Amino acid sequence: MNLKQLSEHLGLSQTTVSRALNGYPEVNETTRRRVERAAAEGNYRPNLRAMSLATGKAMAIGHVVPVAHKNDVVNPVFAEFVAGASQTYNLHGYELMLTIAETKNEESIYRSLAAKRAVDGVIVHSPLRDDPRLALLNEIGLPFVVHGRVCDSKTEYNWIDMNNRRAFKQATQLLIDLGHKKIALVNGQETLSFAWLRRQGYEEAFKDNQLEIEPAFLSSAALTETYGYEKASELLALEKSPSAFLVSSYIVALGIRRAISQAGLNIGKDISVIIHDDELSYFDNSAAVPQFTSTRSSVREAGILAAEMLLKQIDDPGLYPQTQLLESHLTIGSSTGPYKA
């Protein structure tokens, strides 16, 4: 059923039917009712393509997720974030257009998205500390919101982020409070903003407590199980091995736990582990009462907010730039007393 058929069926013009359905005020209320009923009965939905051709709006938002290498981990947080965004788009009649981009084609993907008029704006995922996409998107004039931050940007832009720096500072502080001094940070690639900020938090806590950082305890790589396993094996074999691990991802943590088991050590007895992932945070120490908190819902919340931000931007370009910093909810009951970050 299309507009023409519907209007013929009703004995009205396409114009009137369109106006009735789109909430124009000049339509007679009785007519509107009649039209709405017929539309519902006929299960009429405007053809999206025709609509967007006529209005010049794509009615779609692009999410471009970069993948560095063929088999790299697609950021797992991403799924929840997107779920939130999707919810917002549904509410506003927008579609979500997903593109997985290998870094080499990335520029052409954004350009072609814009040139094809496929989307009205994009969400930028996995920002780098100094991300060339900002300049690119500004150049082609495509509205965007960054999920995360670009640390080294001189220009302003829309972003929404978890407070990674603060979360890791507090997690580190917790371990220090428990008496740990040899804390290994098993981090993501520090060209990525989130990992860089997490490391800063770690370092700040050490500085605040006038403790020295052991360089061998800092590591960063793509967040895979294998990385966690190999790094932890290596560190545990050291003469001066860490008494605690602060881990940037639960996938990595799986590997770390495997190495710890294999070394014959016991988490909570011989060693402490804190996992801090946007999706999942917990503290594991048998001296404590580990209280698990998932932050999953706040990632989804971030997706909702990012999408709203972007739609607002598209609606009213004057709002630029908007920003939001969300706190991570790492709730832990520990032997040092309840801890709330």
Added chain:
Amino acid sequence: MNLKQLSEHLGLSQTTVSRALNGYPEVNETTRRRVERAAAEGNYRPNLRAMSLATGKAMAIGHVVPVAHKNDVVNPVFAEFVAGASQTYNLHGYELMLTIAETKNEESIYRSLAAKRAVDGVIVHSPLRDDPRLALLNEIGLPFVVHGRVCDSKTEYNWIDMNNRRAFKQATQLLIDLGHKKIALVNGQETLSFAWLRRQGYEEAFKDNQLEIEPAFLSSAALTETYGYEKASELLALEKSPSAFLVSSYIVALGIRRAISQAGLNIGKDISVIIHDDELSYFDNSAAVPQFTSTRSSVREAGILAAEMLLKQIDDPGLYPQTQLLESHLTIGSSTGPYKA
């Protein structure tokens, strides 16, 4: 730059330019070159909306991912699968339209996707044992491929799946070969096909070895860390507690490991754990040499194949139905010798 401008610039008709760009054979090769160069220089890309309005093809595929509850885990396999599919779509000029659907609106989402002419076909994720979506999609005539299988379907349909039944049968057999009899299966919700098939594999292995299944060792629920933790704690507190866990997801495994640590047990010494996830599979037993294998790439492969299947279907509806069963690659070196499933 649009077609009109480009053709005026070239002194040709829109038709010729369009034909040249779309590879029609009747175009003079010299003209085609000229057109292609001008198009590249002007960075011309056809407006997707106009194109799809004219052709009647949406040039987009929908991926509809169901989420049962607000904070349910979005299947993590999904990201890799989608990455594969996305790759295929890029190659064929299709877009990937993502929708996160709460089960209650699901029907209307499919209907509206079809009515709005937003997509030419859909990939169905997370199929149930008896999934009402098959009938729905057949009714509205939207081409589809199921990622997974609908066990109880009487009708034929396109699907691609990992061999869950076989993988879990073999994993169970491995544990049995190692001498385990008390094997807990910590599974996903068995209304979902994949979990149901995994359980069948588990049961088959028990039957083959004439072993009795302890009902208390079978559990199924949404795949969360908390579920793993609570279920394992409960089982480990039993008088007759399991000596091995066979786990359907690495997120759940995280919780199980937490419970095992807390119970003062050692994986590989007191207890064995096999995680079998489409994304990630490994066996953890210190008596063995645990050799880790990620099956991540085969999930991506499945995405590629599913997308190809769907595009073929759209191109030629006569091919219906197509199916593919992929084997899980669980490669393990164990004390019983190398094991290849």
Added chain:
DNA sequence: GTGAAAGCGCTAACAA
């Protein structure tokens, strides 16, 4: 309050 008509940017008969 309603309708006629033009146009969004492309493709595809049909003509030449």
Added chain:
DNA sequence: TTGTTAGCGCTTTCAC
């Protein structure tokens, strides 16, 4: 080999 013309299904002036 190229061009003319008529749509695709909607929105939106402009006129009534």
